[in-house]
Structure formats: structure tokens, C-alpha cells
Amino acid sequence: xxxITEKSIKNLYIGKPFLAMGGTGILEKIRSYGFxxxxxxxxxSYDSITNMHLxxxxxxxxxxxxxxMSYSELDAIQKEMMPxxxxxxxxxxKLANERYFISRR
Numbered sequence: 001x002x003x004i005t006e007k008s009i010k011n012l013y014i015g016k017p018f019l020a021m022g023g024t025g026i027l028e029k030i031r032s033y034g035f036x037x038x039x040x041x042x043x044x045s046y047d048s049i050t051n052m053h054l055x056x057x058x059x060x061x062x063x064x065x066x067x068x069m070s071y072s073e074l075d076a077i078q079k080e081m082m083p084x085x086x087x088x089x090x091x092x093x094k095l096a097n098e099r100y101f102i103s104r105r
Contacts, residue, residue, distance in 0.1 A: 004030060013092045015085030017042060019059050024050050034091045036084045041077050042066070 003022070008030060011018045017038045020026045027037050027047040037044060043065070046058035069077075 004033075009092070012088040015081070015089065017081065019062060020047070021056070021059060024048065024055070033095065035088050038081065038084070041081060 004026070005022075008018065008020055008022075008026075010016075012030070012035050019042065020030070025047060027044050031037060043058075043062050046055055046062065049055040049058055066074075
């Protein structure tokens, strides 16, 4: 549907990578608010798949791929993602402040 839930926004704020099981283009919508997502570490090609069955299969394959990674691989990836985590946290704060000040006018 293109609706971004608090579950996605919370993960962006706390720096927890995720796969979005929303409508087609949900990651693009998230990026339109200035957030960065987790490609190339996560294959986000599923976001453009319109057939829900095929989309869910692509997400499942990506979950399976990630689940086979060693703890050392995951730890290294997490460290590489740190700049994105911090960027998203700052972007969230900026958007929250803008929204607060706009609503107070």
C-alpha cells in the first residue's frame, strides 16, 4: 500500500536492518523521506516485484541467505552499516523536528 509503519521507522532509528514485507516500492518510499536502506548488504530487489507470491519468495530467499551467514560475517556487516545507522538516526531527528515546528505554526 505504500504505508510506512512505526515498525520500519523504529528499525531505522535504532539501526536494525530489516526486510520490508509491504507493498511494491515501500523501500523507495522510505528512501523518499531521506532514509538510507541496507543495499548492498541486503538484496532489496524484491521491492520492485509486483506479484505478491514472487515477492514473498524473494524475501524468503534473502532471509535464508542471511541465516546461513556466520556470526563473524554478520558482525563485520553490522560494523560496515554503522554510518548508515547514524545517518538514519539523524535524519529521523531532523524530520521529527521539522514536523514538530510545522505543526506548531
